[in-house]
Amino acid sequence: MTRPLLTLAAALLALPGLAQRLHSPSHKLALQFGLSPAGEPTYQLSYGNRPVLKPSRLGVAVQGQSGFAQGLTVVRIDSTQHDDTWQPVWGEVKSIRNHYRELLVTLQQPGPEQRQVQVRFRLFDDGLGFRYEWPRQPNLQYFTVTGEQTEFNLPADHKAFWIPGDYDSNEYAYTTSRLSQVDSSPIKAIEQKSAPQRVQTPLMLKSADGLYVNIHEAALVNYPAMMLNVNPQTFGLTAQLVPSATGAAAYLQAPEHTPWRTVVVADNAPAILASKLILNLNEPSQLPETSWIRPQKFVGVWWEMHVNRSSWNYSDASNLKLADTDWQALKPHGHHGANTANVKRYIDFAAQHGLQSVLVEGWNVGWEDWAGNWKEEVFDFVTSYPDFNVAELQQYAAAKGVKLIMHHETSGSVTNYERRQDRALDFMKAHGYDAVKTGYVGRIIPRGEHHDGQWMVNHYNRTAQHMAQRQIMVDMHESVRPTGLHRTYPNWLANEAARGNEFNAWSEGNPPEHETILPFTRLMGGPMDYTPGIFRLQLESWNPERNKGRQVHTTLAKQLALYVTMYSPLQMAADLPEAYEQHPDAFQFIKDVAVDWDDTRILQAEPGEYLTIARQAKGSREWYLGAITDEQARQQTVKLDFLPAGQKYQAIIYADAKGASWDKNPEAYQIRRQTVDRKTTLKLPLAPGGGAAVSLKPLGAN
Known part of the structure; x- marks a missing residue:
């Protein structure tokens, strides 16, 4: 009141x-x-x-x-x-x-x-x-x-965790420095070079006497x-x-x-992450009915392109025009990922393991000429490549009880997308899609506008509203960083809007501290589609020639822990099915972990160093716990006093094995089980760049 x-x-x-x-x-x-x-x-x-x-x-x-x-x-x-x-x-x-x-x-x-x-x-x-x-x-x-x-x-002169104030990209690794030392000039710009002393929000700060301040x-x-x-x-x-x-x-x-300018303040780091101030400053849900909105886990034809096992484009042709090209006549190069047989493989995997959906990227024509040309018409969002049978896959997925997630990459041509959006959403509804991942890679059209300017902010918000009217859930990539609007439009499940897990596949990668900083920065405004769950961490085995020396900068156990520490109601099991089939015991945690929660406890936290979170699954007595560290090995002592009194639980602990490390031995893990209750204290060894994940399932009533 x-x-x-x-x-x-x-x-x-x-x-x-x-x-x-x-x-x-x-x-x-x-x-x-x-x-x-x-x-x-x-x-x-x-x-x-x-x-x-x-x-x-x-x-x-x-x-x-x-x-x-x-x-x-x-x-x-x-x-x-x-x-x-x-x-x-x-x-x-x-x-x-x-x-x-x-x-x-x-x-x-x-x-x-x-x-x-x-x-x-x-x-x-x-x-x-x-x-x-x-x-x-x-x-x-x-x-x-x-x-x-x-x-x-x-x-x-507080310690600051910052990225450059780039008007067109948030996809940077974080720098930790004093405010007096902020200087982005040595950092390679992705899109629009930032002024040297300009930084983005959310900006995380820590004073010398232990006061934590977050500005967004x-x-x-x-x-x-x-x-x-x-x-x-x-x-x-x-x-x-x-x-x-x-x-x-x-x-x-x-x-x-x-918008509201926000300053979150606490004398301890966990309280920053527990704050709901930003959500409270947003308007209540504008949707009259929300039963169709379903938090979920999914797999997808996606990571295989990043590790050079397949491609988004269907052919090696170039200089194509959307309206004039005879796509049926194009000569395929033979490694197009979004083909009917391959998508069925992912549908089968999702159905077998209880995952709700399959994302497919590269299904629609235009990928031969999609990036870097500032081109107006690249995609029409309704025409599939010759080897992708929309109707057949719709029927196949429905028979397996699996949904397909649409992909709309705009290549930055937002005027083109807005012209075609109604037809694209009609196409989705006609073929059983009720969720879409949008993308905005490249320079924005209208030319001269920025990803984070007023024109594009209005586009993102209109898109969320428009899709809500069609009962479609949306996950936006390369968008402005979120500010709590998922309260107002709860069909807006997630954004990327930061340097995600994919950077490990085709750049110097994300440093081990990255995931310990993101909850204090990017995630303050809303959930992130970080795409965790990579099991094959040394990437040369997928394509030795093109992936030489590339690897994900975490251990396998840390990838499991990210499902708890990197909150999102839309979580991807991002690796290829064959990577999970090699580690079915570890994959069990991904199958079990929830994506919607009744309670969250921030147990231990320090930006840039470590994070331990426990969450209670929605409508359940089950709890899940994730603990992660930066490049330093640690042992986290975790009290389970958040569990209900008088109830025993089976704890399944997925931890780094002895000798594990993100750089030398990332896939070494161990799984152990023990009976616990609220008086139990767990000791979780975290390897350099490592983590631990714990499922806590109630045993019979006591």
Whole structure:
């Protein structure tokens, strides 16, 4: 419920420098709002007696007028408090408490037009959210935002876990450094080179005295993503909005508001991961009925292309035109992965092992000429290659009780995809597909727009809405990083939007620390389709000539643990069937582990070092546990006191074997069983780059 706390009228608030203070519900955090002598709105945040943010300016620059950054007066302050509990359609916990105190400050420009902006603050015990709002008013209708003055001024030179502020890609390995040392200039850009001191959110920070701070945003709608410019001398961060093709940031019409800027704060790392602040700042589900949304595990014709066993394209032809090419007449090169017989092999494997779906990439014409040419029409999303029989595979999968997942790669040509999307979704529904993986590899069309700009943000959101209307689930790759919108559109199961497991197949790979950082950064905004479960970790055996020296930088046991530590309701068993057939005992964990949860406990965590999480399966007494480490070997001592009293469990422990390591002996693992209860303490040895996975299944009632 929401109830007012106070309202202060304009006569009391026109005084320069007047400060307004707000405490979180349990008084863990304190917010102070004020105006500078120049009429600049400012705020600061403290955790107990420890500063989180020093006085930091607020404001929005608007094209063709004075903007909303200085010369402002306060005309009204309202304060309320709110406390309720809601249930997500799927997620890491069964229910979420939404408890905050709110401050709404109405500010007014000088002059006769008296344009107003409101700053709405919501202060939780685990952090702060705030946004700018423009109410309906006679002298502000259409306006163009050129930037923000929003600052996050830190009190010291914190340790930071960051990637470059690239407008077109999040697919970087993380750098750990002090804020004063942020410099992305030596890092090879993937798409759009970043300014050296610009970083992306979510940005994870740790102070010298053990305060953890995470800066991101929530509910990114009709606005560009926020990056952060770092001042290495003052340790201040300033919002940098991704520009549009015109150079402006956002085109708005009042009434309107920005996304929430979020600051999650705790004095321990597990509390950062347990925070639901970003979800709480998103709107409730907009879908009237959600029974058709099904968290699931899947396999797919995918990894075999990354390890050069097959290809996406059907032929070696080039310079093809979508509308004019006779695809039936093309000469096949003989190693096209998405052929009917091969897809049936994956369907059989999924059916045998109780996996719900099969993803197929490379099924549709156009892959001969899909990347790097900034080409408008590459795919039509309905025409299959001659060796992929859509109707036959539909019938075959249905007979086996398996669903097929559609793949829509746009090659960055989003205008083409939007023109063809209705027909593509009609095609999906006609052939039994109820989930789709979209992709946005390459430079965006309309030319000049960025992956993370307002135009593309609106596309991603429209696509999620459009697919919800057709009862289609969606997994987006190469998209803007998520901001909790899966609460509003729960058919939006996952995103990639970071450097995934695939990078191990065709680059220098992901360092062993990578998976210990991602939960504190990318996953703060929502689930990631990381594609875990690689068992054949040294990749030369798939193709010795093209995969020389390449390997996944984890142990096999760590790949199992990722199903617990890297949360997603859509989890892929990413390796080839034959890799799993060589290790059926280890594959059992992938078959067993849940993808939807009633409870989550963050047992141990430190960004860049280690992570241990336990989760209770939805509607079940079963628990699953994952523990991972960076390149350092560790022994994690794990208390099972989260188990119910009076109940014994069989623990099946999948652990690194003696002598295992990510680089020398990655596939060495051991499996042991023991009876446990809530008084048991497990000792889990983690090899360098390693991990452990544990299934906990209740024994007979006691």
